[in-house]
Amino acid sequence: MYMKTRAVRRPRRPWERAARRLEKTLHSVLPGRQPRRNVRAGEPLRVLMPRGLSSLARESGIGAAMRHQETAVLSLGHRVVTNPLRPFDVVHLNTPFPDTPLIARWARVWRRPVLMWAHSTEDDFRDSFPGANALAPTFRRWIAHLYRRGDAVVTPSEYSRELIAAPKYGISAPVHVLSNGVDTTFFRPDPSARARLRESLGLPEDATVVLSVGMQLVRKGILDWVEVARRLPEVTFVWYGRTDERLLTADVQRALATAPANALFPGYVSAEQLRESYCGADAFCFLTKEETEGIVLWEALACEVPALVRAIPLYRDRMPDGVLTHQVAGDGPGFAGDVAAHLSALLAGELKDLTAAGRRAAQDVDLGQVARDLQEIYRVTGVRPHRRTRTLSADAGGATARALPPRAAGDARPDAVR
Incomplete structure (x- = not known):
């Protein structure tokens, strides 16, 4: 004789139903979360390079690196988007400012890869501003928190990769070395x-x-x-x-x-x-x-x-x-x-x-070579175009959607001293 058994039901937590509803809503409200269908070969990516607080770094080396990245992206035939509310396929994050983790979280909601640039280390923060040496360990914990938000971390030299590979940074994502590069068609000898x-x-x-x-x-x-x-x-x-x-x-x-x-x-x-x-x-x-x-x-x-x-x-x-x-x-x-x-x-x-x-x-390390290396990082990170949307205009919704023909990196000029 078999006895009827009653399955033990796990208590339902109040927030689970709300979480499922939110997930369902995001799928319907944000259709760009899914990969594009019927995408043509060579379809350009939409690369989010948010302005936000990054304008504060305009006159620094990070500001120069961001301009170089934009030039490299455009030379590959991809599009640069500056407004995170517009559709994008991958995001570049460069600055150690408070809006960086927020944008990384937003990319997670959209299921988009995050490339986190490791320009700074605890070592190069020292001897900078008043109180920097005392704050250096705290700064290191902050940037380590940021770098761990990336699906991949990009740093400009083998030396800096060795620094951030230390256990105190706790980075488990792949770390790629990619020079910030230089535009050798612009910076060239001129005896006159x-x-x-x-x-x-x-x-x-x-x-x-x-x-x-x-x-x-x-x-x-x-x-x-x-x-x-x-x-x-x-x-x-x-x-x-x-x-x-x-x-x-x-x-x-x-x-x-x-x-x-x-x-x-x-x-x-x-x-x-x-x-x-x-x-x-x-x-x-x-x-x-x-x-x-x-x-x-x-x-x-x-x-x-x-x-x-x-x-x-x-x-x-x-x-x-x-x-x-x-x-x-x-x-x-x-x-x-x-x-x-x-x-x-x-x-x-x-x-x-x-x-x-x-x-x-x-x-x-010319920007042309940097662009080719960046494309390879996109490939190994799994960056791909997502669902097709209407063509962006240069001023639509605060977005930038500029495109250059392949290998036009030398045509774009940097505009500031680092």
């Missing part, structure tokens, strides 16, 4: 720029000019740079770039206030002016203490200006001393004197000419 640069700065035609570019931070080496300028009064030192005075540390404010007369700070300039300066300078002196790549160095090498840099791990490995750049190691009281001695030798022509090798290396 020498006279124009000196005229714009009010200098005599035979003046010796040494250039540096970046935000005015301790990490960027501005304290050592000012001291080198003090030791070489016969050379004009020009620093392009600026930082809000409220974000300057006390020692940087003091260095700027007491800088010698041969140290000039023109501030933020256009890309055209920056290119003129690279091409017209006698040397590029970049004394940064920490970088994940450093776009400005690639730009300088593309313009065939002799480069002297601090021998940080990234540059020792990627741009070896005596091969692509000349380097000076150290960070103590004698560092500025060593730099001044090496710089004097470089300006006197006593060091090996590496400009041609630097130009070839910059061409290896």
